[in-house]
Amino acid sequence: MALTPLNDRMITGEQSYATIDQSISSMIIDQKRHNRPWWIMFAIGIMGTGLLGMAITWLVYQGVGVWGNNVPTAWAFDIVNFVWWIGIGHAGTLISAILLLLRQPWRNSINRFAEAMTIFAVMCAGMFPLLHTGRPWVAIYWLFPYPNIMALWPQFRSPLMWDVFAVSTYFTVSLLFWYLGLIPDFATLRDQSKNKVAKVILAIACLGWRGSNQHWHRYEQAYLILAGLSTPLVLSVHSIVSFDFASSIVPGWNVTVFPPYFVAGAVFAGFAMVLTFAIPLRKLYKLEHLITMRHIDWMAKITLATGLIVAYGYTLEMFYAWYSGNPNEWDMTLLRRLNGPYSWAYYSLLICNIVAPQAFWVPKFRQNLWVVMIVCQFVSVGMWLERFVIIPMSLTANYLPSANRMYYPTFWDFAMFAGTIGFFLTLMSLFIRFMPVINIFEVKDLLYKMLGHHDAQIAETPVEMPEPALGRSL
């Protein structure tokens, strides 16, 4: 087959199915490709995981009191981290499910590791609601509606109960979705692998995939169904997480705009995190041809768009505080945020989440990987601060002024957070090393469509390719 130079922005360079196979699967088959940067990332991750293990051990041994939580601030870093991690995961689901249903082919190069991020982020997130309870050894199953002789059921009115269902469903569906997508790729790897052990493992993992027409048919059906299931989850999970706050009577929490605003914030943070991983990944593993500047450009645009929704959310928070006529809301949402003891957090949040992403209006900045990286870091920090501003900060001021108290985190609060980041890095490093980071067959499919080898039916309704927006070829 002739190699045609490609100028399209979703796959660049001279590509054939073989080169695509080669550039992705060699990351697994040729382990020598993982050199120092990988080891550095892995070492940091392992150290973080160790710290996490220590933090959890100490936490379970001593009690939640090793953290800085108090009364009135009964939720602090624990829930901040939970919401932050859950939010990070959202980009993955959005990319894999919603963009699939919307037939956005550019998702093909980024969906795999975005999905992996979703799963790892939900794993990190899931630790917090469990471990932040006073008695995790009972919380781990008392929150589930299991039949028992005392006929004791969970309280279905509690948003925390909804959380349990939302997060566990989310994790299950995301995991299935991810695995299902991996099956054809595992089969490709099985075929390419020379190592006997790897071959066997991959053979098991790909569930005997032979690439028959029937297999592909079943696969497509299942994948679509799961995408259909995931799509509402993108909206529901973070909406439900936001109900933890919105349905309470805490000033600063009780805001009806929370569900959409939380979802937008989640996608915002998620895309920032995908970019944070995509940029070094494509550089280190020479995947620039598959994750192109086009991808980065679009992701930056989505970040900007969701950032603007978030900014609208902040405005509405203020508006509702005023419109409600509730002096406590007004005090908490406006006066304390602008002029309270934690106002630094609020101002930093505004800079990180509203000011920094405005850089993405400028095409030049969207092309500059350094600018994109820096803005994404701002967004990650900003989204963490947003949850900090909402969760512990709102609790520090109360209806009865006598109950007002400051909140200060302890070493273990930071250890637990840093530990989950380490855990996340570890999982990501292992993922990069042992799993195809880019969906091989979908990229090949994309290439196929781009090369025009598609059959007549598809040719009649060609996949809409966006016009190159860039002035120069990368």
Add this chain to the structure above:
Amino acid sequence: MRGRLDGKSGKNYWRSLDELSDTQEFKEWMADEFPNRSSLLQMNRRDLLKFMGASMALAGLTGCRGVFLPQEKVVPYVKAPEELVPGKPLYYASAVTLAGYATGVLVEQREGRPIFIQGNPDHPASLGALDSISQAELLNFYDPDRANNVLVFSNPGTYTQGDVTTWEQFLQAAEKALAAEAAAGGSGIRILTGSITSPTLVEQINRFLTKYPKSVWHAYEPSGRANVYEGAKLAFGKPLETTYDFTNAKVVVSLDGDFLSPTANPASLKYAKEFADGRRVSGQSGTMNRLYSFESTPGLVGAMADHRWAVKPSEIFDVAMALASALGVAGASPTGKVDEKAIGAIAKDLQSVPGGALVVTGDDYTPEVHALVQAINAKLGAFGKTVFHTQPVDATVNAGASDLKTLVDDLKGGKVQALFIVGGNPVYNAPADLKFAEALTKAKFKARIGLYDDETAQACDYLIPTTHTLEEWGDAAAFDGTLSIIQPLIAPLFQGKSLIEIFSALAGKPLSGYDAVRATWKTQQIIKGDFEKQWRNVVHDGLLRGSALPKVVPTVTLNASTLTAPKKPTGLEVIFAKDPSIHDGRFSNNGWLQELPKPMSKLTWDNVAMMSPKTAASLGLEDNSTVELTVNGQAVQTAAFIQPGHPSDAVTVYLGYGRTRGGIVCAISNGEGKPGGDDRTPGGFFNPTSNHDGGGFNAYLLRSSANPHFAAGEIKKLGGLTTIASTQGHSPIDGDHIKQFEGDSRVVVVEYDLEDFNKNAAKYVEERKKESEEIRKNNLYPDEIYVYKGPQWAMTIDLNTCIGCNACVTACQAENNIPVVGKVQVERHREMHWLRIDRYYSGDSENPQVAWQPVACVHCEKAPCEPVCPVAATVHSHEGLNQMVYNRCVGTRYCSNNCPYKVRRFNYLNYTDNQRQFDIRVDEKTRIPLLRMLNNPDVTVRGRGIMEKCTFCIQRINEGRIEAKKAGREIRDGDIVTACQAACPTQTIVFGNKEDKDSQVSKWREDPRAYLLLESLQTRPRTSHLAKLRNPNKELASTKATETNS
């Protein structure tokens, strides 16, 4: 008898009763009039506890000796059931003493363990209420740090643990030392005691003094009432006790006299009740007494005052003089600059209520001030109406005991050969200039008789542990002389002996406490008539009725012009005051009291340098700034604390902190990590429960015998911050001024001006009703959720009579097994008190008005905490209680977040078991988990990770319900009294069934002043509050109560 039953199955058990009846024991049992009580008395205490199934508590008892109950008759109080029924409490009348003065109490005993102390309604110093300190005596009783063996110190004065020896060996050594002096008539023998009111102890001391006629009795109280008697001497020519009756007092002027604080006054509970009764208003109009307060350190009286002036203690004499001169007291003429207008108005007000005027001052003030106040009261015609006099109750005054300074001089002069230090802790709390510790080394034989192995014990040759009030026979007098018998509730836990027993042995004729008390009461004819019958009555009642000292009406012989004003210190005035929680330091090993927020500052675990906002600003200090306070060249390091209402250019330091020995709770380390008495391991993240850095500084180091009340000092900013633990902030960051920002319309504390209220009460009621209606109408949700059945529990708290004394807080802690969490945890705002007293300032920060607001769980009918719990661990009862199901709680803490009153408390750590006194790992010596015995068996002890909160004393509700059911009747109003309600001296808290329209609580709920806290949230609390009323003098209205003097 039970031994015979062992090993037999249930069926045999019942059948074998016949069999048993043949035994000798059974016949005896049958013959006994009170068989069960009798068998209880003969029972080994360990068996008793085993029998009661308290096996957990028992584990700790292996270390306890003396496990037999005394053989003397113990008579239960009226509430006692016929027999000891497991699970049923017995109540015994007794008395606890504070600095010698008795307060009558009823001690609740469960299965042989005293577990709760409440006031004796018949006793004049209690009237049914009880202050925090007396309630916390219970914790002192179970304190594992109490001295538990006779110790001999081979190298007194240096830090040693002391070697365990026996009472007999001590007695031999003491007798040898005494015999050496006997020839000289005992001229080298000295006794040092605190204030004593016990006739039996006095008798034993007198026997000792008679045996050694030249020996000398010294008395020292670090913050005693000597000035009261000296003042009386100046005024009347003889020392007299002064007591007040606030019942008829219409206008009260306090010249820094805190008549409401138990630490400041032995009759505070009575005064508080009478004073509050004089302010009680029900319905749409009423009358109230008026209180003017000139106050230095902000305290309870200033908080209740209708007009308050912040004055330095050195200026009180001027105020008294100005008032005296305005009232025309002979020889009085103004001596200093005072607010003439205010004095004039006060004088006018005082004169307008003949027989209803009363001026009081504080015990710490110089005799001149006391004399002046006596003259003022005489001039006002208060004697016999609001002011009464009796002979002093304190035996050391009557016996003319010598003072501490003389003792130190004698010690320095080498005149003292044998010294017995009884109670007190002079090495720690003697005035610094006396250098008592140094002088003490001169004595050849030094025996320390006391409850704790403390600083003084370490400086002596012997430490002889004394018994606690709850485990000894004794007697004591109340403020008015009313005598009580102290009866033991349990056999001594340690190797202690009562002071009576120790002195009787030293005097050569050892007696048991029981015999000694009986002998004294018999021979001194304290009980007249049939001794045995009367004795039983006294033990039963807890007091000898009619034994109050006869009142005398003295004539004032004072010419005020002869009085000299105290020298005013130049520069900064350092005020020394007893700590509101731990007194003069004698309760510093008591976790309940250490963690009890001091009423005004809400500080725990520490003392600080308190100053006014103005002074702090001028010195460039802020809260927690580390400062160095220097008095007489002695410097201490502490934290600055800005106290609104404090007089400017003055600093208050509380006494009683900075202990170096005397228990694990109080003592601070010596800075080298080595125990300076007891260790206090440094905190850090591997030791989250340690109380590091608590304990404050020793203010006695700054205090001289010449200026025990206030002295000139200097304060220097050192840079850096010192952590202090307060349960309620007062700076703008933690802001708690009622109005937090412009336009704040939140209603937290409702206050009215009395005159305005009397006029417009109907209007206010109408307004509130309209507002409630509107809130209710605007609610989108259905109004009724729960189906209510049976009595509907409700509580009402009258903010108008709450004096903020904390009695309810300690009562709740004792009743509900609330753990002590330590300073670090309080700093992290994790204190566990179910009931807190919020303090709100309003007005000028230099002299604000204060309102108290006790808040516990308000038991919302629509509780926001309930729907958010994912496991339904907090649910509603059909009687309207919001209940916590501890077993079900997983600790998500969502309920606490959603509670607008923030009354839920979370066990962030295993507080109950991690209390340092529980912790057997703190040092090498095996510690007895004695504190477990303190727990109320009716209340679950909560573990780690559990949410908890006020239950409206559900255990008491259930008990009342069971009793009513047994009697076949409905629960009556007053059947159920919550712990906080019972302890309250001012009857501020009312609890009952709101469905019963005749109950007190439903009447109060309908009172025009009643309001629901945060009503706009529609939580519909079952606890309502009654608005506070103030009764300002209209003549001073323009200046309100916010002016500062001079």
